Each structure stands twice: as C-alpha cells, then as structure tokens.
Amino acid sequence: MQKTRKKYFRDQLMAWFAQNHRPLPWKGEKAPYLVWLSEVILQQTRVEQGLPYFERFRQRYPTVQQLAEAPEDEVMKLWEGLGYYSRARNLHAAARHIARKLGGRFPDTYEGIRQLKGVGSYTAAAIASFAFGLPYAVVDGNVFRVLSRFFGMETPIDTTAGKKAFAELAQELLDPAQPGPYNQAIMDFGATQCTPKSPGCSSCPLHSDCTAYREKKVEALPVKSKKAQKRERFFHYLVVRHQGKALLNKRTEKDIWQNLYEFPLLELPRFSRHEADVRNSELWRQLFDGQEAVIHRISRPYQQQLTHQKILASFWEVGLPAEAVLNSGPFLAIDQKKLGEFAFPRVINRYLNEAQLTLF
C-alpha cells in the first residue's frame, strides 16, 4: 500500500473532523476516571443510550474512590437497564482495585490500563489516547467498517486474523502527533458518515479514493463470518406476596443477568399456562410444602430478545392464607415497598410497571 493513500486517508479524515465532530460530554475529557467510565458504558452501546447513564454515574460517583466505596447492589441498580452487566461488576471491582491496591492512582500506561477488569484492547487504547495522549489506535465497530470500506478489506472482522490485520492497519494510520483527536475522528466518522446502512457516500470527502465506493461494495462491508444462534427459554416466575413481603432471588449462577434480582424462577422446557406444571414443581413444594397456596392470576407472556437467547416469561401471582407461615428457604423476603431498590432485568420491570396499579 502506498504511503500517499494512508496520508490521504488521515488528512481527509482530520479535515472532515474539523467540520463535523459531535459535541459530547466526555469529549476533550482528560480525567482518566471519567474517560474510563464513559468508555465502559459505551461498549457495545449506542451513544444515545449510554449518555444518561454516564451522567448518572458521574453525578453519583464523581471520583473513583466514591465508586469504590459504593455497595455493589447500588452500582447494579444504577446500571439497571443498560445490559451486559458484567461491565458494571468489573467496573466496580476495578475501582476497588485502583482505590486499595494502586493508592487511588489511575494507571497511566497502556499495559497498566489494560490490566483493569473489563478493559480490553479497545478501551485501553481509548483511555491511553484520550486521557494520556499516548499513541494507541482504537479498533471498534466504527473502525472496522471505515477501514474495511476505504481500503477494500474483505477479511472477516470476527476472526483472529481479521482483528490482527485491522489492528495493524489502524495503528499505521494513527496520527502520532494527535492520537486522541484522530481516534475521536475515525469513530465520529464511522458513526455519522460511514454508517452501516445507507452511508452518506455522495457527500463523503473520502469517496474519491474509497475502494468499496469505487467497486460498489459499500453495503457488503465489513464482512462477518459467524451469525449468532438463538435458543428459546421459558421462565415461569412465582410472584409470592405474603404479609407485606415479596420473595426475591439473587441470580448468582453463570448465566444471564448475574447479580440482578428476580422472583423465584421455574424454568421449563416449554411455555406453560397449566397450573399442574407449576404446582408439581420442586420449587412449588419447596415454597409451600402442602399449604393452601392460591394462584390469583397468570400474567400475559412477556418476551425479551437477547443476542443469543429469546426469553418468554410469565408471572404467576400466588397468595397464601393470612395465617400461613411462608417458608422463604433460600429466597429473600423483602418489603414490597422496597421492590424498587433492587436491580431487575428488563422483562421483570416491564411486568412490574404493568402490574403496579393492581399489585404494588
């Protein structure tokens, strides 16, 4: 590849950036903690979706020390609804590591930053360049798209070889004199000009030398080799309320929604609305053990799409005679009024919002 083409790409990109950058709260931010916070929130997350969460976290935890001191349930509650909850767990763990083991000093080298839980090559490069001005090129979804198109690279981006090739090219293109602005530029360009669907090629200042544009392959790039498979799961939640209390379970297994809360869950191989399927379960026996429990209502089915799973959930509202003694077993019996303090998956919050008027 000729040097001139790379120089052309870099120069045109920076010229575009001078006219088009999006003003965002973390732009030009130099405090490593806030750069880190914004980057973790934005992993696999659109700017518009992450922005309110960034403001919330920045307000609640202005410093890494304050984040480190927060209870984990509180951090999870603040993250509620954003998805990929391991990000919140890792963010919190890393904050405690910085506060306790690093004396509150944020690491200031790429390798040091990369060691933090939840920080991979992208996030380490972003923090290194934005907060410390270090010459590391970011490679995110935008960069894959922009480079694959402009340079006509058909290597699948979801392979080891593909990731390596794009990372090397990105690093060669980086302007070492201004790594931060360059990284901002290529991501802004990908997000607003060189978009996945119907990109603005006609008004693009780089189209005259863009391989994909010349060969009419823009919509076909980047190439991905794998496609996600989905499995269906059928959740039957027992909404048990008794004497002002409700039962909750904390999800601790290696599964979706780790460290979020839910009602006692009966997962079945298929979706059921038959009382017998629920009454004959081990969970039912464990909870009520021969007592006269009444199923007051079965909610409508609630569906939730995840990347690799489709969840179908129903909520079985169960009551006991006033004098009955509830055997909570491994579950938490919490005040119904405090339900709002716990972090739930979206599918449960959707149910709670609809049932709220009649139930809680």
Place this chain on the structure above:
DNA sequence: AAATCGGGGAC
C-alpha cells in the same frame, strides 16, 4: 477459535 454476555433503535 467459538460461545456468551443486554437492550434498544433503525430498517
């Protein structure tokens, strides 16, 4: 190398 981890918005 492949699988898995959410939720939402654009189409």
Place this chain on the structure above:
DNA sequence: GTCCCAGATTT
C-alpha cells in the same frame, strides 16, 4: 423479523 452498536471474557 435482522442488524449492530465507542467489546470483553470465558471456555
């Protein structure tokens, strides 16, 4: 419905 987003971690 499909795609994909300022990706990382586990197996």
